[in-house]
Amino acid sequence: MLKSYPLSFFLFILFFTPTISFGSYFEEFGTKADSLLYRYQNADSDREKLDLLSELVKVIHYSDSAQKYYPEAIRLANKLGDHELEAQNLNRLGVYYRNMNLQEEALKLYEEALVISQKNNNPVQIGHSLNNIGQIYFYKDLFEESLEYYKTAEANFLKVDNKEGLAYNYTGMSPVLGALGKNKEALEVINKAIAIRQEQGNERQLLVSKFNRSVLLMSMGEYNNVEEDILNLYHYGITYDKIRAIHALEKLVELNLATGKISQAVQFAEEAKALHGQRPNSESIIEIYEMMYELYFDRGNTAESKNYLALLEEEKEILSAERIKNYLAGLTIKKQKDEIAALSRENELMQSNQKFKMYITFALLMLAFSLFVALSIYYRSYKKEIFNIRRLKEKQLKIESQAAELNRLNIEKDKIFSILAHDLKAPLDSLWGMVKLINEDNLSQEEFESYLPILSQNLGNNSMLLENILIWSRSQMRGMNSQFSTFNLYQLVEQNISFLSGSGYYKDQILENYIPKSIEIEADKTMLEIVIRNLLTNAMKFTSAHDKITVALEEEDRFYTVSVSDQGIGMTEAGLSKLFGHDFYTTSGTHHEKGTGLGLLLSKELVEKNRGEIWAKSQIGSGSTFCFTLPKS
Structure with missing residues (x-):
């Protein structure tokens, strides 16, 4: 059975740069790379260092080892005013980040290289920067925008008749045209790339371009x-x-x-x-x-x-584990990049200070400064070194703290994956099994209808779980900023009651909204809606038919207290003590609904971001009440 042509295949063939492992690559270029590195380490001038370093990263471009040399090459090029090498190395470092799936970081580097190249009117580097930006837009499925960047890049390469740039341009433009359904044009441009590479005698790139043409032809049914x-x-x-x-x-x-x-x-x-x-x-x-x-x-x-x-x-x-590993490694690299830049500036400051001390000492010897002046200068320099050491120690402690935070995020990530594996997989497996039974005509209409309420409830539970996981993950990984606005609290609660009354959590409970209709509060509306929905869902989980669930409000001098009460099964003191902790804690509902405890942890975090507090009261057999405060505007 022949599958339809996958667009992602073009992405992988054309743009997945590290196609040569550094092991095999080193066998081919190891001696040259070693020689360049040795000469760079022993070079005297910044000009010589820049030229050697730029050649070195070009040779080992497909290796992870290249990444640590790019920032220094970019810094030297900027210092010496060599804007062509600055843009070139920015583009190559962007390719490295793109391969780590840090597309936004790569795009920033491409755009920076484009600005530098445009200021200095360098058509070749302008073309390469536009090519790279076009690739990022292609990744994002913005094909029209991608094609526009490729067309502009082509014009720049044609302006100076740069064959190598045109070959890369046509190779990248071909899948964009294919994605837009313009197969004839796609075939024309890949043939142009092949013709250029035949003319240049680039065997490896020629083989790749011809292979890409074959893939395109197969996608056309030829x-x-x-x-x-x-x-x-x-x-x-x-x-x-x-x-x-x-x-x-x-x-x-x-x-x-x-x-x-x-x-x-x-x-x-x-x-x-x-x-x-x-x-x-x-x-x-x-x-x-x-x-x-x-x-x-x-x-x-x-x-x-x-x-x-x-x-x-x-x-x-x-593959999934490898992508997660690469993603977390990318996040680590991104954090370390900022730290390295800060430490580099600190190192430059210390080197400058050392040179200053040498000049002062030389001047003291030559001009026979008085002992008092010499001691005064030495004392000030000593105090400055102590200050710098203290600052470096603070930096070290900060990095260790970030490492601990990254370890915590890894632990939380493992918890999330455990939830995904156990709580999301079962209903999806049930749905898959039902689909297979239907396809094989092994399920009667009556049996099919009897399974629907169970599947509906499970998928509804998973919808809420997924929403909580996505919001909680975003909060843990990037942080969430509160966007305060003024809105009617009664209407917000009423909308969520109406929504949940039609969900899989509803078991004919009585939902009542006692919030005064005139109450206006200032808070992040989206966060507060998640809190209300989680608390109502939790109450519905632990109640049965005809149990009452109420939402009420008490007004104090400086804040409101919102409460969600139910007549459900309640919980023990031990269960209460585990709520809102650092671990996910949950029990089965009245219909054996499963949960993760993530909703309450997320609710606590969102309430605190809105300058409030949250707590719970409960007794076995007498229901539960969850309360949180909101400051008055």
Whole structure:
């Protein structure tokens, strides 16, 4: 069974830069890189350091090792006024951050490089910056905007007849045109890129461009005369880059399935599986496993289809874990970048201070300054060093605190993933099972209707859980700023009562709103709505049919107290003591509803962001009351 052409494949082939592992890359360029690094470390002038450093990062551009040298290259270029190398290194550092999936950070660097290049009227660097910005817009599915950037970049490269820039430009523009349904134009521009690379004799880039053309032709349903170019990239990859070899095998599997050569497709799939064991490439192997699973499933080969399904699920979990790891590593890099910049400025200050001390000492020796003046200057310098040491110690403590905070975020992340794995997976598995039963005509209409209320309740619970998880995660990772406004509290409560009366939490309870209709409060409306909804949902979870749930308000001198009371099952003193703590605490509801305790933790945080406090009162069998305060405006 042939799958439709995935746009994401173009993204991976064209823009996933680290296609050469540094191990194999180092084997090819290690001696040159070592030589450049040695010469840079022993260079005397900033000009020589900049030239050597820029050449070094160009050689090891595909390696993570390059990242630590880019900031120094950018600083030296700015200091010396070499705006071409400054823009060039900003663009390359942006590529590194883009590959770490820090797209906004990459975009800032591209835009900074563009401004510098435009100020200095450098068409080549302007073109490269526009190309890179076009890639980011392509990632965001803003194809029209992406195409506009590529067209402008093309005009700049044509202005100075820069063939290399045009080859990259046409290679990037081709998938954008394909995404816009302009396949004929996409084919024309990729052929232009191929012609340029043939003229320049760039074998590796030529193989990639021809492979991209084959992928484009396959997406158009044209399978003739594409196998040779795919095989050429495959043979190149076997020798130099097994990641690309697996890319090529993925398209060979797809091509042979489309043309009915099943045995050849199976052979290529098995070879890809073996290569994947040597040099993992989850993106392509997942596509191959999906195709093989569908093939055996359609042929009724249950054993093989189950085997590939198991491999597929395992690989997806590996890919998910790897992306999470890269994302957290990216966040760490982003934090450390700011710290490194601050420490670099501190180091420059200390170096400047040391030079100043040397000059003073020399001047004292030459001019025979009095001992009193010498001691005075030395004492001031000593005090300054003590001050600097204290500041460095404070910086160290701050970094350690940030490391502890990152560890805390990792622990909270693990809790969130545990919730996702256990509390979200079950209803989705039930829904998937029902869909399979329906597809196989194994579920009667009566059975189908009997499952609907259960699925509706489970999916409704998960909708609330997901909303809480997303808001809580954003709060933990980036922080949330309160946006205060004045609004009617009665209407806010009434809207949420109306909404929840039609949800899976409703069991014919009596919901009553005793908030005075005239009460206007100043708070963050979105945050307060989440708090009200969580407290009402919690009350509905632990009550039965005809139990009463009320929302009321008491007015004090400087604040309001809002309460949500229920006639539910209540809780013990031990249960009360665990609420609003650092751990997720929950119990099953009257209909065995599951929860995570995240809603109450989130409510506590949001109430505190609105300058209030939250607490609970309860007795077993007598219901519960949750209260929170809001300051008067």
